[in-house]
Amino acid sequence: MSSVATYYNEKSVLVTGATGFMGKVLVEKLLRSSPDVKAIYILVRPKAGQLMQNRVEHMVKCKLFDRVREECPNFHEKIKPISAELTHPNLAINPEDTAELLSEVNIVFHCAATVRFDEPLKHALLLNVRGTQQLLALARQMKNLETFIHVSTAYANCNQRYIDEIIYPPPMEPKKLLDLVEWMDEFLIEEITPKLIGDWPNTYTFTKALAEYLLQQEKGNINVAIVRPSIVGASWHEPFPGWIDNFNGTSGIFIAAGKGIIRTVxxxxxxxxxxxxxxxxxxxxxxxxxxxxxxxxxSMLIYNCTTGGMNPFCWGEMEHHVISTYKRNPLEKAFRIPKANMTSNYLMHQYWTAVSHKAPAFLYDLYLRLTGRKPRMMKLFSRLHKSMTFFEYFTSRTWEWSSDNMNMLMNQLSPKDKKLFCFDVRQLHWSEYIENYCLGTKKYLLNEDMAGIPAAKQHLRKLRNIQYALNTIFLVIIWRIFIARSQMAQNIWYFVVNLCYKFLSYFRASSTLRH
Ligand SMILES: CCCCCCCC/C=C\CCCCCCCC(=O)SCCNC(=O)CCNC(=O)[C@H](O)C(C)(C)COP(=O)(O)OP(=O)(O)OC[C@H]1O[C@@H](n2cnc3c(N)ncnc32)[C@H](O)[C@@H]1OP(=O)(O)O
Ligand SMILES: NC(=O)C1=CN([C@@H]2O[C@H](COP(=O)(O)OP(=O)(O)OC[C@H]3O[C@@H](n4cnc5c(N)ncnc54)[C@H](OP(=O)(O)O)[C@@H]3O)[C@@H](O)[C@H]2O)C=CC1
Structure with missing residues (x-):
């Protein structure tokens, strides 16, 4: 019997960020593993002109819920959406809904956050810190609350190289900073943001660190735990291998590499x-x-949820698996053949950016203009370069995280739970995982049909022929400009060609003699 699954049966659970990437997977797993869960309250904001109800209807129809739909067709009846906005006072939850949450909720999973690296400090603070503070205040009033789980990030303390499962004191009091951004002009806040965030690379990781500290300060006597995942990628097994639904983290870069757009990282x-x-x-x-x-x-336990310590895998290996998977299973309408050059050398990177990103983008835009279409490649590349500038901090360093609490928890699980709620990353085969991840980007993110692979391969062959033709034209031009004009260059050229010819003749003759 599964203790974990049984625990959630007949319980009311509150999930924030349920419309997001991780929140959705949490709701799905909870419904599938504990079908007798009493209710899952989800805090949802109206967005992009869509009503809350429509957003939830759209969410439960998505492919992610196919398995639970099969196993438990009425699963959506358990989902109870509550209109909320985490940055507003009292989370903008109406008094009736607040009363229901206070009397019903047993467990809170707090996933909502802004994960953008370029989020203005004020908004990141209001959502990631003030939002967490307000949710905690609500949770403290819940009559039947058993636990509050906060989802942080393993990079919250990325200014440290060794990251223990403890709260690191932030450089300033979160409350003081919240007061400051309340009255200060937004332009001024933007100006002093680099000074305020100090050695954190972005407002996201900085505000996640402040939120952790605030939780420790204000948790009172409620049972809080923090889980800190590192870079969250597509699913390994559940509900489908390779399931993914956003371009964050590595996913967007994988696609850009698969399309042959990104050629240097x-x-x-x-x-x-x-x-x-x-x-x-x-x-x-x-x-x-x-x-x-x-x-x-x-005490409040913190769980670093990482893979590097137990099953390390480096960026170089990843590049190899990503490129080889996309060569075997190409994405449709690739721009160029997938190929990536990874370097930590600044000058080499600049060179490859000019030669393999900017020059082809410029030529392609020129072609689009000449054929009466709107140019778009230069714009796309400038956005990708911006993203890569943000990611560089994370791809050029290695951190060490302790994972004692994750291992302790694994030992607490029954053999059945170890299978049903597996988080033993030592069993992960990276090559297989990355292959499924890349296929997942094709199937679930780009909605491409796997039956289109032969045509996509044909397209890659066409691109290869175009590349050979362009290389030949390039060589001829070089020859005409530099070699044909100088007698000495011609002599060297004929000498090299002659030498190659002799070598070839020698090998052909020796192989004929052997037979
Ligand atoms: C050969 C392969 C080699 C691989 C090498 C790997 C490289 C390393 C990669 C990654 C390392 C990551 C380390 C992370 C560590 C921390 C982890 C965590 O704790 S949290 C989670 C992390 N959070 C984020 O990942 C948010 C990062 N994103 C952002 O902050 C922004 O997106 C930013 C600044 C990078 C760019 O912002 P904008 O404003 O230029 O663009 P925007 O708003 O994101 O996108 C506009 C539209 O384009 C789509 N889009 C984005 N990427 C796309 C793509 N590749 N293809 C097609 N569409 C794409 C989007 O879906 C969006 O569409 P619509 O407007 O919503 O409809
Ligand atoms: N993805 C990753 O690689 C990692 C993520 N994490 C953490 O995991 C958690 C979930 O991340 P992830 O699922 O990737 O993020 P997403 O961006 O996919 O989801 C964020 C969720 O928060 C909700 N949200 C945002 N702003 C508000 C608001 N003002 N009021 C109410 N709800 C709001 C979003 O709702 P809406 O749909 O309305 O926008 C969405 O449901 C975050 O706490 C993040 O820090 C940690 C490590 C890595």
Whole structure:
């Protein structure tokens, strides 16, 4: 029998960020593993002109829920959407809904956050810190609350090289900073942001660190635990291998490499690529909920959810697997043949950016203009370069995280739970995982049909022939410009060609003699 799954049966669970990448996987797994869960309250904001109800209807129709739809067709009746906006006072939840949450909720999973690296500090603080603070205040009033699980990030303390499962004191009091951004002009806040965030690379990781500290300060006597996943990637097994639904983290870069758009990445090939499959992170989060509620540890436990310590995999290996998968299973309408050059050398990277990104983009835009179409490649590349500038910090360093609590929790699970809520990353085969991840980007993100692979391969062959033709034209031009004009260059050229010809004749003759 599964203790974890049984624990959630007949319980009311509150999930924030349920419309996001991880929140959705959490809701799906909870419904599938604990079909008798009493209710899952999800905090949803109206967005892009869509009503909350429509957003939830759209969400439960997505492919992710296919398995639970089969196993439990009325699963959507358990999902109770509550209109909320985490940056507004009292989370903008109406009094009736607030009363229901206060009397019903047993477990809170807080996933909502802004994960953008370029988020203005004020908004990142209001959502990631003030939002967490307000949710905690609401949770403290819940009559039947058993546990509160906060999803942070393994990079919250990325200014440290060794990251323990403890709270690191931030450089300033979160409350003081919240007060400051409340009255200060936004332009001024933008100006002083680099000074305020200090040695954090972006407002996202900085505000996640502040939120952790605030939780420790203000948790009162409620049972809180923090889970810190590293770079969350497509699912390993559940509900489908390779399931993914956004372009964040590595996914967008994989696609850009698969389309042959990105050909150079500034990266330390030997640095650890700490990717954790989304189902692993969610299994750990659910097991943490069970353990914290049932075993009630004396202090707040923090779980680093990483792979590098137990099953390291580096960026260089990843590039190899990504490119080889996309060559075998090409994406449709590729721009060029997938090929990526990874270097940590600034000058080499600049050279390859000019030669393999900017020049082809310029030529392609010229071609689009000449054929009466709107140019778009230069714009796309400038956006990709912006993203890569943000990612560079994470691809050029290696961190070491302790994972004692994750291992402790694994030992607490029954053999059945170890299978049902598996987060043992030692069993992960990276080549197989990356292959499924790349196929997942094709199937679930780009909605491409696998039956189109032969045509996509044909397209790659066409691109290869075009490339050969262009290379030949380029060589002829070089010859005409530089070699044909100088007698000495011609002599060297004929000497080299002659030498190659002699070598070839020699090998042909010796192989004929052997037969
Ligand atoms: C050969 C392969 C080699 C691989 C090498 C790998 C390289 C390393 C890669 C990654 C390392 C990552 C380390 C992360 C560590 C921390 C982890 C965590 O704790 S949290 C999670 C992380 N959070 C993020 O990943 C948010 C990062 N994203 C952002 O901050 C922004 O997106 C940013 C600044 C990078 C760009 O912002 P904008 O404003 O230029 O663009 P926008 O708003 O994101 O996208 C506009 C539209 O384009 C689509 N889009 C984005 N990428 C696309 C793509 N590749 N293809 C097609 N569409 C794409 C989007 O879906 C969006 O569409 P619509 O407007 O919503 O409809
Ligand atoms: N993805 C990753 O690689 C990693 C993620 N994490 C953490 O995991 C958690 C989930 O991340 P992920 O699922 O990737 O993020 P997503 O961006 O996919 O989802 C964010 C969720 O937060 C909700 N949200 C955002 N702003 C508000 C708001 N003002 N009020 C209410 N809800 C809001 C979003 O709702 P809406 O749909 O309305 O926008 C969405 O449901 C975050 O806490 C993140 O820090 C940690 C490590 C890595």
């Amino acid at each position: 500034k990266c330390n090939v030997e640095a650890v690529a700490d990717i954790v499959p989304v189902d692993v992170a969610i299994n750990l989060i659910l097991a943490t909920g069970w353990y914290t509620a049932v075993h009630r540890p004396k």
